[in-house]
Amino acid sequence: MGYWAKLKSSNWAFPTAVLSLYGFFANCRIAEPFLAPYLIGPYKNISEEVVTNYLFPIWTYSYLAFLFPVFLLTDFLRYKPLIILQGLFLVSNYVLLCFAPGLLAMVFLEITYAVATATEVAYFSYIYSVIPLENYQKATGYLRSAALFGYTFGAGLGQVLVSSAGLDYFYINAMTLGVVSVAFLTSFWLPMPQRSLFFKGRTTAVLDRQSQQEVPGRTDRPDETAAGAVDASSGKQKMERNDNAGCCSRKNVLSAGHLLWKSFRESYSSRHLIYWSLWWALATAGYTQIINYIQLMWDHIEPSATSSVYNGGVEAACSLVGAAAAFSVGYIKVNWSVWGELALGLFSAAGAGAVFLIVLTSNIWACYAGYALFKSCYMLLITITTFQIAANLSMECYALTFGINTFVALCLQTIMTLIFVDGATLGLDIVTQFFIYGIYHAVISVLFLIRGTYTACTKRSTTEPPDSLQKENMVEVIYEEPF
Template identity: 50%
Template sequence: IMEFWKKVQSSGWIYPTVILCIFGFFSMVRPSEPFLTPYLTGPDKNLTVDQVMNQIYPVWTYSYLVILFPVFLATDYLRYKPVIILEGATILISMLMLLFAEGVLAMQFLEFVYGISTATEVAYYSYIYSMVSPDHYQKVTSYCRSITLVGYTIGSTLKQTRSSPKVLSYFYLVTISLSSTSVAFISSFFLPMPSKSMFFYKSNVTAILQVAVTNGESYTSDIDLQSSQTRKIALERTSHSVGKLSEIHSNGLKKEGFMMVLLHLWDDFKECYSRTQLVYWSLWWILATCGYNQILNYVQVLWNHIEPSQNFTVYNGGVEAISTLTGAAAAFAVGCIDLDWTLWGELALGILSALDAGALYLMDFTDNIWLGYAGYLIFKPSYMLLITISTFQIATNLSMERYALMFGVNTFMALACQTILTAIVVDSKGLGLDIVTQFLIYASYFATISGIFCVRGLYILFSKKYNQEKKVRHDGINSTEVPPVEDSLKNMNATKM
């Protein structure tokens, strides 16, 4: 076993991937999560539904928004591992507070801590790219994302194995979650410390090139490097750039280095959002993710309204497990669909967003918990399918660095929209609407998104068709009005004769 473990550690990419997957798996095995609302409103915490919905849950949204951008920069600057450790610690603290803390104020602080853990998830999904070569990106991404899905599914299924509250109380479910997240927290210390990152600490080649360009230097092409003289010049420039790089990092990242990174990020930001198609894909991402997070945050309150948990053996865990697996299958299917997404993609966003709106209207107007579950089983996989398409379209047009930046900006904007929506609709200091009225607004929100992208999708289709017809007419006119060169020469010779 020791020999095998040594081989794993020396493999380069297997060891950090294994440790990261262990962290991802155990951090997501939280059987208490699909039943948080019944737990808080039950005898264990004895809070009211209004307190949970209007005073406690909104804190997560606010804290997530405030912390996300600083965490995004700190994650790259600290090189991921410390932030992953922070994620494990905050999840662990959340579970401890869920077990032992009581009262509205304590639960609000719990939501604040949980907002930190959610914001730090960016480190989990970024860490591996600083540890492995691009040849392994697809493989390790698949492993890390799928293992979190398996962990979440097992956690949801574990809870659903009980047939009544007498078999396994919510308190013990939180205890299981605490044990699992403790393993995740401990495993985070075994992650290797990356030597590079996407923005602040890059690989040697990228960093040298960046420093060289910053100092007004340029490199010759590969063909030019064939000459020994040019090689010598290139080596001198490289040596000079390495010296500059060492100077910058000799006592940590200096102010000018930090400002250089910020300027680089700003230039990348302008480049990303100057492309019309990427702007529309990002717009859907922002709007839909805002609505999706609201649904996930408050769907348990709606289910509890339709069928109070004390009167019904709830199946929240089973529904979450099935919807997650179905969504994963739908997302996987995207890679098997041969479709021109640049032409049909935005219309697909509009049509499936209409399906989401219909599912939410069903959940809102029904008095049957099974129809409420059915609406959720339509909504969540549909969103996961669409976000995969949107992510794929954005990623294929950007480098890894710009994709990370765009992902961060889109997520931040989605949270900003969600914060506004929460402050107006949910918060007790705003309208403080009841859960049925809230879901009516959310359904109408997705209907509006559908209308925007259906119109945009039809515009793209008709524009494409119009341009094709115009091109055909133009080619036809040219073919009739402009005689071939051979015919012109023949006519000229005939005239002379």
């Protein structure tokens, strides 16, 4: 009891611990690597063509529709309600998977899953509104690790249950329903933040400035997570009520819009940042498209109805390999301002080659290897891109830039889905789709090889390292399912 009270009184350990628990259980989706075999199999009995050309595109369109409104709503409602909403929709998804028959129910499932995916921004943004600045690095590392470990553990456990215990896919989904229900209940323990990035009332901003001046590194905290704030709680609560009363005022909305525009201009004022953001958007669009449809490619090469399925084991192994590749970035002593764009081109070329291997092989293990290589290259490069962008931006610009880059990536992904995947247009088969994705990544690699070669030749190797290198050893493991 003493340890629990001490944890709750901490100004950062308690919210970080609770959110890490939530991240673990929310990502420990045991059945996710086996979604395509479950939909195609006897329980749902949906054809591969319908899943590929009709059902899965619904998630992409819905995700695009929800992402930007949810991004603004997340900040406006101060994160916690959106985290609770994500937990609720994850529960509803597996209720539908387990108990709802028919194609219409699966259409509704894709829409609700799009909401759950869009609200992931709240998971990674929440912690910055409730902990001091000096704890950002530790907290972010814990959250990334919790999400990664949850996904890896869930995928590995699913593989063991399917291969060794011979457990039916239905029971795997039922177990996942129980796990995400724990995540949903855990979300209620999170302290409610008292500030947001953009929708700040006047009193909240004053409190922020006072706390920064009087106690460096300290931020306003909820009463239940900051025992030291009890003496001043009455006055702060009164000011907070006044702040909440005016948060929806026209003046505050206009102020938020002005701050968003100012942050946008700052984020894309540098040509260097624009190039990194361009790679982010282009590569993430192709990456998300591939991880969304890879299970169908595996099922095409070796049908799950007649063969053993190792999707869970492959996903778990890929996550660990990709995480190791991303983690290694922090120990590579490279002047990324000179060689970074060339690295984007080289590793994008390796990723394109991996996609072509997936397309051209008829051996499932070669296909698995190609997927592992592709995912590792992406995780390595997205880590470099992340800290290159974040190192040069304030927190407001950091969040906005990542949100805009993800939105642009989703727009590109939606265009690809609409043209190549949707049955109402070309409705291409899965092999042809992946061949096009290989060409797409090859084009990205060529563009950045040209740009990177030009940058490396024009910049002197003796140039003073930029400020971003100071954060080189602060890179966390980046793990992204569809944001």
